[in-house]
Amino acid sequence: MKFSLILAAALVATASFSAQAQHRHKPGTAAHGHKAAGETHAHKSPHGGTVRTAGKYHIELVQQANELHVYLLDGKENALPVTKSTGSVMLLSTTNKTSKVVLTPANDHFVAAVPAGTTLRTAIVSLKANGSSLSARFEKLDAAAKAGKAVSAAYACPMNCEGSASDKPGSCPKCGMALVKKS
Incomplete structure (x- = not known):
């Protein structure tokens, strides 16, 4: 009986410790806590979205009108080049319809077009980058949109190039023109 209680206590302690394991970065960089791969990231997201391990x-997902922007981030939350990476997003709508969308490279991130009239509930991002297969699940996207957390594009290309919408100034990924603020 005593042995069973000791064994049970050890198992509970081990489970509690492993659930709070830390994700370590390269020497000289800050460590931060993650419970498991894919969970919400404790740091502020560099582009205003949601970051997952x-x-x-790290993968950051930014919702915009009719599209998703996906950033591949390093340990310091800097966007990595996506030119040699590929990926897709599995979308689940609030009406339980699923669709798979290919990610298109655009400067330092990917863009995925969301089918018109779709209200997203979940997005599962799958990437092949630097010899690694990566994935992250983003849930409750419909609740974030209702709460006003979805980023609206404040800048766009004056030539109306597809995929040029952005929440910050910059240049169009297609034609290179300077983005202009929407009125």
């Missing part, structure tokens, strides 16, 4: 990387 994906192996030694």
Whole structure:
């Protein structure tokens, strides 16, 4: 009987410790806590979206009108080049319809077009980058949109190029023109 109680206490302590394990970065960088891969990231997101852990990387998802922007981030939350990476997003709508959308590279991130009239509930991002297969699940997207957390595009290309919408100034990923503030 005593042995069973000791064994049970050890199992509970081990489970509690492993659930609070820390994700360590390279020497000289800050460590931060993650409970498991894919969970919400404790740091502020660099582009105003939601950050999830994906192996030694992070994936940030930013919702915009009719599209998703996906950033591959390093341990210091800097966007990594996506030119040699590929990926897709599995979308689940609030009406329980699923669709798979290919991610298109655009400067330092990917863009995925959301089918018109779709209200997203969940997005599962899958990337192949730097020899690694990465994935992250983003849930409750419909609740975030209702709460006003979805980022609206404040800047766009004056030539109305597809995928040029952005929440910050910059240049169009297609034609290179300077983005202009929407009125």
